Amino acid sequence: MEWMAWTWPTALFFIIIASILVVFTILAIKFQETPRHGVLGMETTRGDRLFITLLGSAFINLAWLGIIGANQPFALIVCLIYAAAVFRWV
The missing domain is CATH 1.10.287 (Helix Hairpins)
Known part of the structure; x- marks a missing residue:
């Protein structure tokens, strides 16, 4: 974590955002968006x-x-x- 001087809450925030994007990508592939x-x-x-x-x-x-x-x-x-x-x- 020290390579960018991040704190764990900051890293967790970006991990959650990345996870949400992955979930929404999977949803877009599996279920047609209208x-x-x-x-x-x-x-x-x-x-x-x-x-x-x-x-x-x-x-x-x-x-x-x-x-x-x-x-x-x-x-x-x-x-x-x-x-x-x-x-x-x-």
């Missing part, structure tokens, strides 16, 4: 919704860090609610 129209009126696939979720979660965490500063695990709860909303309605 674009759907959501609240925004644009067609999205599973991968699009994952990207929107990851991008939005990054902004939620940055805003949480800037406004509240501490208790970052509570930001994870907000991100999970946001992800559920994106995959349900976008």
